[in-house]
Amino acid sequence: MSDRIMGGLGLLLALFFIWQATLIQESFISDPVGPKVFPIIIGVLVGISSLAIFFKPDDEPEWPEFSRLFEVGMTVAVMVAYAYALPLIGFVVSTAFAAGFLSWRLGTPPIKAVIAGVTIAVGIYVVFHLILGLSLARGPWGF
Amino acid sequence: MDTLNALAHGFSIALTFQNLGLALIGCFLGTIIGALPGLGPSNGVAILIPLAFSLGLDATPALILLTSVYYGAMYGGRISSILLNIPGDEPALMTTLDGYPMAKKGMAGEALALSGIASFVGAFFATWGLVFLAPQLVKVALLFGPAEYFALFALAFATLGGIASKNQAKAAIAAGLGLGIAMIGVDGQTGVPRFAFGEVHLYDGIDFLVAIVGLFALSEVFIFLEHRGTPKATGDAAAVKLGRLTPPLSMLKQTAPTMARSTVLGFIAGVLPGAGASLGSFIAYSVEKRLVDKDNTFGTGDPRGVAAPEAGNNAAAGGALVPMLALGVPGSGTTAVLLAMLLALNITPGPLLFTNNPDVVWGLIAALFIGNLMLLIMNIPMVSLFVRVLLVPPRYLMPAVAMISFVGIYGISGSTFDLMVMVFFGVLGWLLRKLEVPLVPVILGILLGNQMEANMRRAMTISDGDWSALFASPLSIGLWLFAFFGFIMPIVAGRFFRSKLPRTDSDADPD
Numbered sequence: 001m002s003d004r005i006m007g008g009l010g011l012l013l014a015l016f017f018i019w020q021a022t023l024i025q026e027s028f029i030s031d032p033v034g035p036k037v038f039p040i041i042i043g044v045l046v047g048i049s050s051l052a053i054f055f056k057p058d059d060e061p062e063w064p065e066f067s068r069l070f071e072v073g074m075t076v077a078v079m080v081a082y083a084y085a086l087p088l089i090g091f092v093v094s095t096a097f098a099a100g101f102l103s104w105r106l107g108t109p110p111i112k113a114v115i116a117g118v119t120i121a122v123g124i125y126v127v128f129h130l131i132l133g134l135s136l137a138r139g140p141w142g143f
Numbered sequence: 144m145d146t147l148n149a150l151a152h153g154f155s156i157a158l159t160f161q162n163l164g165l166a167l168i169g170c171f172l173g174t175i176i177g178a179l180p181g182l183g184p185s186n187g188v189a190i191l192i193p194l195a196f197s198l199g200l201d202a203t204p205a206l207i208l209l210t211s212v213y214y215g216a217m218y219g220g221r222i223s224s225i226l227l228n229i230p231g232d233e234p235a236l237m238t239t240l241d242g243y244p245m246a247k248k249g250m251a252g253e254a255l256a257l258s259g260i261a262s263f264v265g266a267f268f269a270t271w272g273l274v275f276l277a278p279q280l281v282k283v284a285l286l287f288g289p290a291e292y293f294a295l296f297a298l299a300f301a302t303l304g305g306i307a308s309k310n311q312a313k314a315a316i317a318a319g320l321g322l323g324i325a326m327i328g329v330d331g332q333t334g335v336p337r338f339a340f341g342e343v344h345l346y347d348g349i350d351f352l353v354a355i356v357g358l359f360a361l362s363e364v365f366i367f368l369e370h371r372g373t374p375k376a377t378g379d380a381a382a383v384k385l386g387r388l389t390p391p392l393s394m395l396k397q398t399a400p401t402m403a404r405s406t407v408l409g410f411i412a413g414v415l416p417g418a419g420a421s422l423g424s425f426i427a428y429s430v431e432k433r434l435v436d437k438d439n440t441f442g443t444g445d446p447r448g449v450a451a452p453e454a455g456n457n458a459a460a461g462g463a464l465v466p467m468l469a470l471g472v473p474g475s476g477t478t479a480v481l482l483a484m485l486l487a488l489n490i491t492p493g494p495l496l497f498t499n500n501p502d503v504v505w506g507l508i509a510a511l512f513i514g515n516l517m518l519l520i521m522n523i524p525m526v527s528l529f530v531r532v533l534l535v536p537p538r539y540l541m542p543a544v545a546m547i548s549f550v551g552i553y554g555i556s557g558s559t560f561d562l563m564v565m566v567f568f569g570v571l572g573w574l575l576r577k578l579e580v581p582l583v584p585v586i587l588g589i590l591l592g593n594q595m596e597a598n599m600r601r602a603m604t605i606s607d608g609d610w611s612a613l614f615a616s617p618l619s620i621g622l623w624l625f626a627f628f629g630f631i632m633p634i635v636a637g638r639f640f641r642s643k644l645p646r647t648d649s650d651a652d653p654d
């Protein structure tokens with residue numbers, strides 16, 4: 001079933017891609033092919049292979065149970081939040097939080113996870129910023 | 144003689160204090176990355192590229208660092224294969240077959256040392272092969288026009304996809320996805336924006352480093368999250384006793400012919416576009432089994448069954464650099480990542496690389512020799528140190544990997560938007576791996592898409608819009624035929640091939 005869904009989505013994506021390709025503005029400088037043709041070729045390729053998958057799907061992959069999927073989703077949310085937080089509260093604080101969260105979700109007990117998060121954040125800060133001179137995000141406190 | 148002079152010049156570059164230091168660090172890090180279950184050469188190099196880039200290293204030192212990591216990871220892959228029966232990456236899969244039984248018999252130390260020596264032999268001679276073959280291939284490549292290049296790119300997709308996946312349609316989707324992503328941004332020929340949907344950030348296109356780190360490194364984190372609590376996610380090497388760390392002379396004598404044959408086979412497998420290290424170790428092992436396994440000892444801890452895949456996969460790693468450097472077409476997943484490295488440094492691999500940037504090429508090749516020697520010296524006496532790394536549980540390691548990925552990308556662009564794109568690619572990579580869609584063609588599409596289109600349009604401009612120009616020269620017809628059979632063959636031969644491959648969790652891993 002997963003492959004059928006993927007095939008269907010792939011076909012929709014291919015159609016959308018081809019439709020968008022036809023909307024590309026032609027420029028006054030152009031070559032015999034133009035900017036539309038290659039994307040359309042790609043769209044056709046994706047479309048045909050999506051159809052092949054739709055009609056000849058592989059065995060069902062092992063999807064994790066819902067709770068695990070939810071965790072992956074939560075982790076993605078934390079990562080997105082991390083990206084937003086970096087310039088606001090600085091590298092060390094946001095990284096300690098994100099790394100601690102990840103470590104906790106990977107099975108570390110909460111208190112150890114906090115320690116792991118802080119250690120990872122400070123460790124990366126020392127190695128990459130203080131020793132190697134890489135510029136990391138600065139928050140209101142300068143780190 | 145020219146070649147040897149150039150190589151000597153390369154050594155004069157690689158032997159500077161800084162470059163030696165970088166090679167040492169790279170070998171060390173690479174071995175650790177390779178040894179950790181789940182992290183292979185592609186992931187390792189993918190995480191380190193943005194870092195090397197944001198640290199502002201010059202092209203040659205950066206390349207030396209990353210190729211040392213690459214070779215190191217090829218060496219390190221065997222450690223978890225032998226001790227834990229968990230291959231660090233797909234090429235190390237075959238090493239589990241006899242390596243783990245040897246370890247169970249109490250010969251872990253010997254197996255590790257022997258595999259280290261076999262890795263050295265494979266990589267050392269493959270690097271010589273690279274020295275002599277790459278310049279020859281460059282001469283052929285100089286005959287290539289835009290039409291031939293277009294066919295060559297098609298060949299790379301056809302074969303890389305064909306071998307990387309069980310399902311050709313999925314390989315084709317992967318390639319199309321990558322090519323489609325490459326189309327985002329301003330068209331190089333005419334300057335019109337494509338697929339940017341008015342989003343200013345997308346006018347520059349998707350940075351392939353962002354995509355690579357997301358697809359390889361972050362997706363690995365999600366996989367670990369999903370497998371929490373299962374054996375895959377909890378490394379446990381505590382119980383292993385190493386035993387003696389030097390193989391007896393008789394064992395070396397017994398395995399020497401095996402190493403020689405496997406090196407040749409592995410090198411050839413590496414040079415063939417798309418085949419790469421996985422095929423190198425697989426072919427080396429199966430040929431050796433057919434040739435010398437008279438008493439059916441393969442699979443029960445036969446030293447030759449350890450030497451063959453290790454020599455084979457390291458020789459293939461060297462061989463895969465031949466088409467990557469000479470043609471700009473990578474022969475494996477990891478070389479695709481190295482290609483990204485070169486492009487990020489504004490160096491375009493291909494025939495002109497050898498004339499325009501001889502320092503880069505020959506410095507790099509010399510560094511391979513040096514790194515290889517370092518790895519041998521490091522790997523025999525220090526193997527117990529690397530083994531200890533296996534004791535770091537993934538629940539501490541994977542967060543660090545994820546954070547370092549963020550640091551690398553943020554260091555290059557300082558842009559929150561790029562981090563979001565990276566997370567998006569992480570999720571995409573995870574989904575694709577679950578659905579057994581190979582990641583390497585996606586990467587290849589993102590890397591080569593614009594060049595592939597540019598060559599097609601250049602060929603059309605020359606022929607004034609006549610499409611038959613793409614199939615006009617004997618060279619391009621040959622390449623198209625190769626591409627066609629490269630795509631079709633695995634469908635026919637694939638079932639036979641795969642039925643002989645042992646199935647493990649790592650089947651969906653890149654490279």
